[in-house]
Each structure stands twice: as C-alpha cells, then as structure tokens.
Amino acid sequence: xxxxxxxxxxxxxxIDSPTITNGGAIILCRDGYARMQVNFNHWDxxxxxxxxxxxxxxxxxxxxxxxxxxxxxxxxxSMLREASLQLEHAVYSFLRTDRKCSDPEIVKNxxxxxxxxxxxxxxxxxxxxxxxxxxxxxxxxxxGIYEHIRNNPQEQIEEIGSQRTNELFNAFMAILEKEYRHxxxxxxxxxxxxxxxxxxxIIISRKTGITxxxxxxxxxIMQLKLNLRTSHASIKQIAAxxxxxxxxxxxxxFRHATGSTPAEFRRLHKV
Numbered sequence: 265x266x267x268x269x270x271x272x273x274x275x276x277x278x279i280d281s282p283t284i285t286n287g288g289a290i291i292l293c294r295d296g297y298a299r300m301q302v303n304f305n306h307w308d309x310x311x312x313x314x315x316x317x318x319x320x321x322x323x324x325x326x327x328x329x330x331x332x333x334x335x336x337x338x339x340x341x342s343m344l345r346e347a348s349l350q351l352e353h354a355v356y357s358f359l360r361t362d363r364k365c366s367d368p369e370i371v372k373n374x375x376x377x378x379x380x381x382x383x384x385x386x387x388x389x390x391x392x393x394x395x396x397x398x399x400x401x402x403x404x405x406x407x408g409i410y411e412h413i414r415n416n417p418q419e420q421i422e423e424i425g426s427q428r429t430n431e432l433f434n435a436f437m438a439i440l441e442k443e444y445r446h447x448x449x450x451x452x453x454x455x456x457x458x459x460x461x462x463x464x465x466i467i468i469s470r471k472t473g474i475t476x477x478x479x480x481x482x483x484x485i486m487q488l489k490l491n492l493r494t495s496h497a498s499i500k501q502i503a504a505x506x507x508x509x510x511x512x513x514x515x516x517x518f519r520h521a522t523g524s525t526p527a528e529f530r531r532l533h534k535v
Contacts, residue, residue, distance in 0.1 A: 296332030
C-alpha cells in the first residue's frame with residue numbers, strides 16, 4: 265500500500281475546529297482563497313501558492329471563498345522520517361516558520377511538475393518503487409523550497425517577531441508535539457526550554473495572541489479528538505495514556521473544552 269496519495273479537496277473538514285494532521289502534506293492552491301491556521305499562526309493561501317504541513321500540526325481553515333480548492337500531496341510519518349535522514353534539522357525548523365511559497369516559477373516548474381510525476385506513478389500499479397520515488401521527490405522538494413526561501417528573504421513577509429522569538433516558539437511547539445501526553449503544565453515546557461514561565465508566556469502571546477496555557481490545552485484537545493475518532497482505546501485507557509489522574513478528571517477536562525464528554529464526541533465523530 266502506497267505511503268502517499270494526491271487528491272483535490274476544499275479542505276472543508278478543517279473549517280469547524282482545529283484538527284491534528286495524521287501525516288504531512290504539501291498543499292497547492294488551485295483556486296480561491298482561505299486563511300489557514302497552522303500551529304496557532306495564520307497564513308493567507310491564494311491561487312498558485314503552496315503550503316508545507318508537517319505531521320502532528322494543528323490545522324484550521326478560516327473564511328474560505330466558495331471556489332476555494334486545493335491539490336494535496338499527503339504522505340505518511342514514516343516517509344517523512346526517511347526523507348529526513350540526510351537533511352539537517354535546520355531545514356524543517358526553517359520551513360515551519362516560512363512554510364508558504366508564492367513564486368510562480370517555483371510553483372509551475374517544481375511543485376506542479378512534482379504533483380504530475382507523482383500522480384503518474386501512483387496511478388500506474390505496474391511500478392513497484394513508487395514510495396521510493398516519492399521519497400526522493402519529497403527530499404528534493406524540502407531542500408529546493410528551503411534554498412528558495414532562504415535566498416529570497418523579501419518573500420518572508422508573514423513572519424512575526426524576532427529570530428529569537430521564532431526559534432523559541434518553534435522549539436516549544438516541537439516539544440509540545442512530542443510530550444503533550446506527559447504534561448499540560450506551562451512550567452514544564454518553560455523548564456524544557458530553560459526559560460521562565462513568564463518569558464514563555466510573552467513569546468506565545470506575541471506569536472499567537474493567546475496564552476501559553478491556552479495553546480497547550482488546545483493542542484491536547486486536538487490530539488484527544490483525533491484519538492477518540494480513530495482508536496478503540498477505552499476512556500480509562502486514554503486518560504492513563506494522557507497522564508490524567510483518573511477518568512473522571514479527563515472527562516471534566518474534555519467537557520470543559522468542548523462542551524461534550526469524550527464518549528459523546530466519539531459517538532458523533534467515530535471514523
């Protein structure tokens with residue numbers, strides 16, 4: 265079974281509430297406009313622009329036009345791990361900050377060509393090395409977009425705050441994505457970054473306009489919703505997995521954030 269797929273969509277499933285991505289994605293806007301929230305930052309996405317999404321990121325769509333349509337190259341977590349083996353961590357850190365490309369030559373000659381090539385291999389089952397081909401194309405894409413954005417700083421118009429602020433915010437999100445099950449406490453993440461709780465709060469507020477605690481809780485809730493929709497674990501098992509003291513506390517926490525109990529949410533949204 266292929267670890268990648270390409271499809272056209274309006275991304276309407278991301279309109280109602282923030283949702284955690286199962287895998288990574290490269291999104292090519294074919295028509296219309298929407299404002300995309302990625303990890304509590306906002307990006308305007310219009311026709312002919314490309315966004316890079318990494319596994320475990322929270323996505324929400326705002327104010328899409330009626331004609332908004334994108335092509336999505338979706339790939340698995342394991343494929344990203346393999347593509348990352350020979351790439352510097354700085355590439356991904358950089359792309360998390362500057363994840364959009366609007367250059368028409370890059371979109372036409374690199375992204376559209378890549379989508380066409382991958383679609384060809386995915387649609388022809390006689391090819392047995394499709395995943396390997398996609399893997400090499402992904403690696404080339406990450407390096408190419410990284411080089412393009414790094415050498416065209418005038419395009420970096422949506423970055424908010426100083427370089428230090430952006431580095432710390434990206435580091436915070438990387439830790440949160442790995443350890444959200446372990447702790448929901450602001451002090452925990454501040455200590456991991458070797459900064460004070462107050463300073464972390466200032467950084468988060470500058471980048472997102474909301475508190476650090478709000479970001480942590482919203483990310484945990486997004487992960488819980490994904491878990492409830494896709495797993496068969498019991499409520500008690502999920503409570504233990506996410507380090508809640510007991511199932512009752514987990515239920516109160518989830519209901520306070522969403523207005524429904526975990527069981528009610530699962531009944532309505534189970535995949």
